[in-house]
Amino acid sequence: MKEIRLTLKEWRLARQKTIADMAKACGVHPNTYMAWERDPEGISVRYAKIIARVLELTVNDIFFK
Numbered sequence: 127m128k129e130i131r132l133t134l135k136e137w138r139l140a141r142q143k144t145i146a147d148m149a150k151a152c153g154v155h156p157n158t159y160m161a162w163e164r165d166p167e168g169i170s171v172r173y174a175k176i177i178a179r180v181l182e183l184t185v186n187d188i189f190f191k
Contacts, residue, residue, distance in 0.1 A: 137187070141180075143180065148177065151177075152173050162177075166188055166189060174188050
């Protein structure tokens, strides 16, 4: 059975978080967070850990679809 993976945006929406919520949690501008949603490979490990904690995910969920 194939595992279904969500995008970072889909995870954020599923957890009912806004871009502003995520940007504030990371201490970055909302445009920076939006860029990460388009290209998660650009997220540093430091920020991936913050995002994972806020969205109740693992870092693997963010980077490995």
